[in-house]
Amino acid sequence: xxxxxxxxxxxxxxxxxxxxxxxxxxxxxxxxxxxxxxxxxxxxxxxxxxxxxxxxxxxxxxxxxxxxxxxxxxxxxxxxxxxxxxxxxxxxxxxxxxxxxxxxxxxxxxxxxxxxxxxxxxxxxxxxxxxxxxxxxxxxxxxxxxxxxxxxxxxxxxxxxxxxxxxxxxxxxxxxxxxxxxxxxxxxxxxxxxxxxxxxxxxxxxxxxxxxxxxxxxxxxxxxxxxxxxxxxxxxxxxxxxxxxxxxxxxxxxxxxxxxxxxxxxxxxxxxxxxxxxxxxxxxxxxxxxxxxxxxxxxxxxxxxxxxxxxxxxxxxxxxxxxxxxxxxxxxxxxxxxxxxx
Amino acid sequence: xxxxxxxxxxxxxxxxxxxxxxxxxxxxxxxxxxxxxxxxxxxxxxxxxxxxxxxxxxxxxxxxxxxxxxxxxxxxxxxxxxxxxxxxxxxxxxxxxxxxxxxxxxxxxxxxxxxxxxxxxxxxxxxxxxxxxxxxxxxxxxxxxxxxxxxxxxxxxxxxxxxxxxxxxxxxxxxxxxxxxxxxxxxxxxxxxxxxxxxxxxxxxxxxxxxxxxxxxxxxxxxxxxxxxxxxxxxxxxxxxxxxxxxxxxxxxxxxxxxxxxxxxxxxxxxxxxxxxxxxxxxxxxxxxxxxxxxxxxxxxxxxxxxxxxxxxxxxxxxxxxxxxxxxxxxxxxxxxxxxxxxxxxxxxxxxxxxxxxxxxxxxxxxxxxxxxxxxxxxxxxxxxxxxxxxxxxxxxxxxxxxxxxxxxxxxxxxx
Numbered sequence: 047x048x049x050x051x052x053x054x055x056x057x058x059x060x061x062x063x064x065x066x067x068x069x070x071x072x073x074x075x076x077x078x079x080x081x082x083x084x085x086x087x088x089x090x091x092x093x094x095x096x097x098x099x100x101x102x103x104x105x106x107x108x109x110x111x112x113x114x115x116x117x118x119x120x121x122x123x124x125x126x127x128x129x130x131x132x133x134x135x136x137x138x139x140x141x142x143x144x145x146x147x148x149x150x151x152x153x154x155x156x157x158x159x160x161x162x163x164x165x166x167x168x169x170x171x172x173x174x175x176x177x178x179x180x181x182x183x184x185x186x187x188x189x190x191x192x193x194x195x196x197x198x199x200x201x202x203x204x205x206x207x208x209x210x211x212x213x214x215x216x217x218x219x220x221x222x223x224x225x226x227x228x229x230x231x232x233x234x235x236x237x238x239x240x241x242x243x244x245x246x247x248x249x250x251x252x253x254x255x256x257x258x259x260x261x262x263x264x265x266x267x268x269x270x271x272x273x274x275x276x277x278x279x280x281x282x283x284x285x286x287x288x289x290x291x292x293x294x295x296x297x298x299x300x301x302x303x304x305x306x307x308x309x310x311x312x313x314x315x316x317x318x319x320x321x322x323x324x325x326x327x328x329x330x331x332x333x334x335x336x337x338x339x340x341x342x343x344x345x346x347x348x349x350x351x352x353x354x355x356x357x358x359x360x361x362x363x364x365x366x367x368x369x370x371x372x373x374x375x376x377x378x379x380x381x382x383x384x385x386x387x388x
Numbered sequence: 389x390x391x392x393x394x395x396x397x398x399x400x401x402x403x404x405x406x407x408x409x410x411x412x413x414x415x416x417x418x419x420x421x422x423x424x425x426x427x428x429x430x431x432x433x434x435x436x437x438x439x440x441x442x443x444x445x446x447x448x449x450x451x452x453x454x455x456x457x458x459x460x461x462x463x464x465x466x467x468x469x470x471x472x473x474x475x476x477x478x479x480x481x482x483x484x485x486x487x488x489x490x491x492x493x494x495x496x497x498x499x500x501x502x503x504x505x506x507x508x509x510x511x512x513x514x515x516x517x518x519x520x521x522x523x524x525x526x527x528x529x530x531x532x533x534x535x536x537x538x539x540x541x542x543x544x545x546x547x548x549x550x551x552x553x554x555x556x557x558x559x560x561x562x563x564x565x566x567x568x569x570x571x572x573x574x575x576x577x578x579x580x581x582x583x584x585x586x587x588x589x590x591x592x593x594x595x596x597x598x599x600x601x602x603x604x605x606x607x608x609x610x611x612x613x614x615x616x617x618x619x620x621x622x623x624x625x626x627x628x629x630x631x632x633x634x635x636x637x638x639x640x641x642x643x644x645x646x647x648x649x650x651x652x653x654x655x656x657x658x659x660x661x662x663x664x665x666x667x668x669x670x671x672x673x674x675x676x677x678x679x680x681x682x683x684x685x686x687x688x689x690x691x692x693x694x695x696x697x698x699x700x701x702x703x704x705x706x707x708x709x710x711x712x713x714x715x716x717x718x719x720x721x722x723x724x725x726x727x728x729x730x731x732x733x734x735x736x737x738x739x740x741x742x743x744x745x746x747x748x749x750x751x752x753x754x755x756x757x758x759x760x761x762x763x764x765x766x767x768x769x770x771x772x773x774x775x776x777x778x779x780x781x782x783x784x785x786x787x788x789x790x791x792x793x794x795x796x797x798x799x800x801x802x803x804x
Contacts, residue, residue, distance in 0.1 A: 353760020353776030
């Protein structure tokens with residue numbers, strides 16, 4: 047276990063509570079007007095069985111409105127959205143009843159393309175028609191964890207006036223399951239992640255819990271002494287994930303060492319009869335030097351070693367030394383993770 | 389489910405909400421750079437893997453039209469029945485599941501470098517922050533050539549099987565004729581290796597059969613010492629090597645190669661056509677080296693024609709050989725550079741790539757070839773470090789065993 051690292055992310059305001067608010071499912075249309083003037087807008091229209099309609103958009107705003115109770119079973123709504131941003135729609139019935147609230151993420155479908163993100167053009171309405179939302183937990187399409195959020199988004203054929211936007215690196219739906227992050231509940235405890243102090247339900251509060259495997263080496267970060275795979279043991283203050291700064295090693299040690307992996311295995315863990323380099327940290331430099339200056343040219347590694355300068359050989363050796371404990375006798379890598387210092 | 393991303397995102401949200409919320413505004417969410425890789429061979433698969441191996445802060449999408457990849461490396465051993473295709477077939481499951489790479493099996497119709505989008509055959513358009521293109525080679529037209537009957541087997545798969553079947557059906561005293569295009573082409577020693585492997589197979593299975601090599605080049609392109617000895621000694625009387633034989637056209641019905649040195653009729657004709665960078669390199673406007681290959685900055689493999697597009701593997705035009713091992717090496721330089729560039733840092737200034745390969749010479753022996761390339765800042769090119777370039781002095785059984793270890797290690801470093 048080690049201290050939680052900085053995510054390097056700065057959010058100055060919250061992902062709002064507006065989803066839970068609302069005016070009792072009826073009354074007049076109450077479009078949330080952006081606080082700064084927007085350029086041009088288009089209207090998303092349609093009808094629903096009484097609901098709150100939200101749009102989470104790439105201008106970092108959430109727009110919402112409520113449908114109009116007009117005496118029929120299909121309540122019309124109009125939500126004005128700015129042109130030039132990509133929005134994701136979520137509709138909520140019984141929004142004021144936590145035990146019977148039904149959250150339905152909307153996905154647009156056109157041909158074989160589906161996406162929760164869409165955009166529109168100013169002045170051109172996007173009419174969704176009647177959206178058949180469910181009004182109770184019992185009626186929901188699929189809710190395996192009983193959190194009131196449909197497990198899969200509800201598909202609507204995209205009106206021709208809407209652009210279906212493909213976004214793979216969707217910052218609002220980071221696991222790309224069509225449910226925007228705001229409504230995720232990882233551990234199924236009916237507390238959405240955004241209100242849950244222990245998202246994965248492992249008993250460790252999120253603020254101190256770091257049990258991911260950032261570098262995919264099979265070791266959870268809590269156990270891994272080099273969880274960002276930067277060649278330096280943790281505590282080196284190099285951010286992991288999120289901060290997008292896994293560059294380090296200015297002498298190219300990581301890159302130079304990776305040129306050994308084709309034969310000696312990824313990170314020096316051999317998968318063949320070729321010698322592995324993990325646990326050989328102390329010998330790499332001297333062996334490579336020996337090969338470099340050998341006059342026996344009928345050896346593929348003697349040739350390879352001649353391709354590297356002395357300082358490059360040192361950088362390669364230093365990379366492995368930092369990753370594998372740095373002792374001169376080689377590592378005792380009992381757990382197979384490449385780190386013998388645990 | 390990639391819970392890491394979501395949890396990190398949401399944890400930050402909850403931290404922020406403590407500071408006080410302004411309900412209708414969400415400030416900048418996480419910007420996760422999206423890198424798209426086109427092509428799932430040794431270059432593309434390695435690049436995708438190492439982007440994620442080295443960084444959890446980027447999203448990587450790998451687009452490859454085929455669900456499985458047949459390695460060209462070792463594929464000559466399918467021709468003489470020492471291996472089957474399944475042993476050199478790989479999929480992308482580990483890259484997807486263990487590295488969190490999104491894999492899409494589709495064909496890229498077009499790349500819009502201006503808007504940084506690509507269009508897939510299925511109608512989808514994807515945006516990218518950085519694009520890596522690694523399509524391998526495409527084969528240029530040869531008059532009269534029908535590769536469905538006269539196989540090249542220079543992309544492994546059904547072509548390999550077809551050539552293997554034709555060899556198996558060849559009569560005793562038959563003639564196997566193969567053509568080699570002018571360099572550069574994929575895998576410099578590969579054609580000569582193939583001639584050896586097939587000669588060994590014919591010697592055992594088709595008495596009296598011969599191999600004729602029609603080489604458009606003036607001399608053996610790679611491992612000259614090894615292959616000269618093999619042709620003149622090991623396969624004396626079986627292999628005939630003909631340099632400067634430039635293929636002009638093919639009679640696919642009669643199995644005749646029309647060359648600058650005359651016509652050669654074969655029982656089995658193996659035409660390896662001239663090659664250029666993959667089609668998408670040309671349609672995107674990246675083929676600015678002799679109209680055939682993609683010019684790149686070897687510090688990052690970024691195209692010299694269009695920003696934010698990187699080209700690695702056989703399509704690049706740096707002068708480094710076109711082969712799987714060095715494609716893997718280039719991919720790592722490219723991935724490392726992209727991660728640095730996304731952080732507004734320059735690429736590592738002195739990258740090194742290495743080329744290595746083992747070539748089977750008989751059913752039990754092999755040779756090797758290797759070279760290390762270092763960046764030369766004066767010319768801005770990758771140059772061979774002279775002493776590092778060399779070949780085995782003789783083919784040995786030990787090298788044959790090492791060949792299998794080398795290949796398995798390379799396969800794992802690329803696909804697993």
